[in-house]
Amino acid sequence: MAQAPNFTETKHWLRTARTLTEALPYMQRYSGKTFVIKYGGHAMVDDELSRVFASDIVLIKQVGINPLVVHGGGPQIAEMLERLQLKSDFVDGLRVTDAATVEVVEMVLAGKINKQIVQAMTQAGGNALGLSGKDAMAGRARPTTSTPIRPPAPSPGR
Secondary structure, eight states: OOOOOOHHHHHHHHHHHHHHHHHHHHHHHHTTOEEEEEEOGGGGGSHHHHHHHHHHHHHHHHTTOEEEEEEOOHHHHHHHHHHTTOOOEEETTEEEOOHHHHHHHHHHIIIIIHHHHHHHHHHTTOOOOOOOTTGGGOOOOOOOOSOOOOOOOOOTTO
């Protein structure tokens, strides 16, 4: 006796085929290109979102695009500073970092978050390499000494 068709499963595969058909021109257009993807610290606080993000990055690589993930970690840094009872100051939305804060930031970003992202991508079936901006001096910064520029206040009649 023949098994009755599973219409739910058939609809799922038809949707998948349609999505791939629509995506094909983009996969062809961007194959071999590098995409820089910012992964914010607020997006990392949910384990399921982190898993889905890692799977999406692996998929991007599998279709021929080279993803370069640049991550944040503001909430995680704030949590660690609080646990260590270190005060973090902000001026016009920018974190003011003294030597102790820089040490914590590096520990959280390079020692914890970076490793978690690499692990998630590996578990999703990809190959990932985590680098810090300090590695081979890939990222350099200098202290800012000027006051941030603010737009002028609107004058009456404008």
